[in-house]
Amino acid sequence: ICLALETTGDFSITVGAVVAAAIASLIVRELFGYSFATWRFHLRGEDAIRGPHDVGWIRQISAAMLMRRDFKAVGADRPIQEVREGFTTGREKQAVLVRDGRYAGLVLAADLNVAAGSEGEPVGSVARLGDAVLLPGTPIRQVMRAFAEAETDVLAVIDPETRRVLGTVTEAHVLRKYGEELERRNEEMVFG
Structure with a gap:
């Protein structure tokens, strides 16, 4: 024009x-x-x-904005029985495993209950998602894709240089946050 x-x-x-x-x-x-x-x-x-x-x-919503910092961290070499006893029934669903301060995987409460015959083994033997992690700057769209690829509902957010755990992100929280933000943006567009 x-x-x-x-x-x-x-x-x-x-x-x-x-x-x-x-x-x-x-x-x-x-x-x-x-x-x-x-x-x-x-x-x-x-x-x-x-x-x-x-x-x-x-693009502004990242894993760092979505993560929770109040996660349960457990040494990967602790016995399964000891870790199972440390879980609060019904409240905690997973624990982040660390080895020498670095991320070593996640262990779910259900996995600890299934491993009933191996109480003396280290909890690291039932760890999962050792390689499936999020970086703090990962945008929300890639976070949702990571949940689908890893087939899980919780992922750890780690520092890319030190592999130190910064927090955890659950799929339910990400979807809720996305929905709230989408609703807020739509209201802004409609009502100014």
Whole structure:
């Protein structure tokens, strides 16, 4: 539109171009569901974006913002029986295993109960998700993808250099936070 005005200097062409662009935009949104720019984002793998209101905020929510710092840490060499007795019934569902201050995996309360015949073995023998971790800067979309790939509902957030555990993130909390933020953004868009 600006090029048409700059080239011709004729305001009547500019008005026609504005009307044509607005009509084309409305038709595309009605028939296609979103704009050409949003479609280009989808081609690049940004499938969570449904419009211009989604571009910025979805990248701002990271694993560091979603993690809980009140996790239970247990030495990976402690006996299974000792760790099982340390769990508060019904409250704690998992513990983060550490070895020399570094992340060594997660152990679920259910796994400790299943390992009934091996109470003397170290808890590290029933550890899982030793390699499935999140980094503090991981965006929420990749966090959700990591849950699906690891087939789990909890992941540890670690420092990439020291592998020290910073916190844990649960899938339920991530989905709840995403839903709350999406609702807040929609309210902002509707009510200003």
